[in-house]
Amino acid sequence: MKKKSLKITILSIVVLVIICFLVLFSRSLVGKALLKSKGQFIRLSSDTCILYEPAAKSQAAAIARAYPDAVKRVEEVHGLPFKKPFNVYVCASQNSLNEYVGNPPGLRIRGAVVFNNIYISPTAFDFNGFDTHKETLTHEMSHLHLKHHIGYFRQRGSVPTWFHEGLANFVAGSGGEGISDKEAVKAIMDGHHFIPDDKGRFFKMKRAADYGMQYPMLHKQTKMFVSYMHDSHTSSFKQFLLDVQDRANFADAFQKRFGMDVVSMWDEFEQQLKAAESENDSTANSNVQL
Numbered sequence: 001m002k003k004k005s006l007k008i009t010i011l012s013i014v015v016l017v018i019i020c021f022l023v024l025f026s027r028s029l030v031g032k033a034l035l036k037s038k039g040q041f042i043r044l045s046s047d048t049c050i051l052y053e054p055a056a057k058s059q060a061a062a063i064a065r066a067y068p069d070a071v072k073r074v075e076e077v078h079g080l081p082f083k084k085p086f087n088v089y090v091c092a093s094q095n096s097l098n099e100y101v102g103n104p105p106g107l108r109i110r111g112a113v114v115f116n117n118i119y120i121s122p123t124a125f126d127f128n129g130f131d132t133h134k135e136t137l138t139h140e141m142s143h144l145h146l147k148h149h150i151g152y153f154r155q156r157g158s159v160p161t162w163f164h165e166g167l168a169n170f171v172a173g174s175g176g177e178g179i180s181d182k183e184a185v186k187a188i189m190d191g192h193h194f195i196p197d198d199k200g201r202f203f204k205m206k207r208a209a210d211y212g213m214q215y216p217m218l219h220k221q222t223k224m225f226v227s228y229m230h231d232s233h234t235s236s237f238k239q240f241l242l243d244v245q246d247r248a249n250f251a252d253a254f255q256k257r258f259g260m261d262v263v264s265m266w267d268e269f270e271q272q273l274k275a276a277e278s279e280n281d282s283t284a285n286s287n288v289q290l
């Protein structure tokens with residue numbers, strides 16, 4: 001009898017804990033995002049994978065026009081096709097996007113990937129004075145493509161932030177809008193740059209604040225570094241990216257394909273920036289003499 005009542009008590013506690021967890025989760029930003037209905041989104045008749053909130057019809061049409069080139073570019077650079085179809089949700093306001101992706105109100109982001117969906121906010125069409133909707137769509141597609149091939153957990157836990165952001169920026173031509181190459185090079189030369197890790201962190205992913213900088217500068221630097229890797233080691237880069245998408249260990253694949261570790265690649269990148277800088281200086285000096 002005593003055993004039976006103990007079992008009932010334990011079961012009641014477990015049920016209570018589960019209910020409390022579900023209530024708290026449903027009230028969290030992430031919980032609200034997952035439970036939020038997408039019923040008001042309308043499917044674009046010409047491109048059925050693109051859906052829009054009623055006030056975002058013209059933005060949805062622009063996204064539809066950018067869609068084929070974005071898919072082509074991502075598949076070309078990543079070297080593999082997308083694994084499955086996906087939807088693109090074009091939101092009518094920044095707050096609407098924030099609610100769907102579980103961000104706090106007021107946060108200004110241009111796009112995001114949640115599960116197999118891409119969300120685009122109106123900010124993509126006017127980001128600090130730049131219309132970046134094509135770049136935003138392509139950037140988010142690069143993230144989604146990587147997720148298709150290696151899964152959400154591996155993308156966060158095994159691939160360092162600088163690489164998957166740098167790759168998306170390189171593919172899309174996004175990142176660092178409003179920051180000149182010169183400013184970014186100066187920051188790097190002054191030691192104000194991200195640390196090129198060789199693995200990701202599932203919990204507490206690296207953020208711009210971890211490096212004492214704002215996101216535009218982080219995106220600019222990641223794009224420059226990944227572009228350097230691609231442009232100076234093109235065939236190795238392609239093989240490396242295929243290895244990563246085949247779930248190889250990031251650091252091992254890096255060493256195997258580039259013949260050096262990430263830190264050595266960063267040193268090489270800095271040397272190249274320094275050489276370019278001194279070449280610019282000598283050109284400027286000779287111009288003065290003339």
Ligand SMILES: [Zn+2]
Nearest residue numbers: 139143165168
């Ligand atoms: Zn990104």
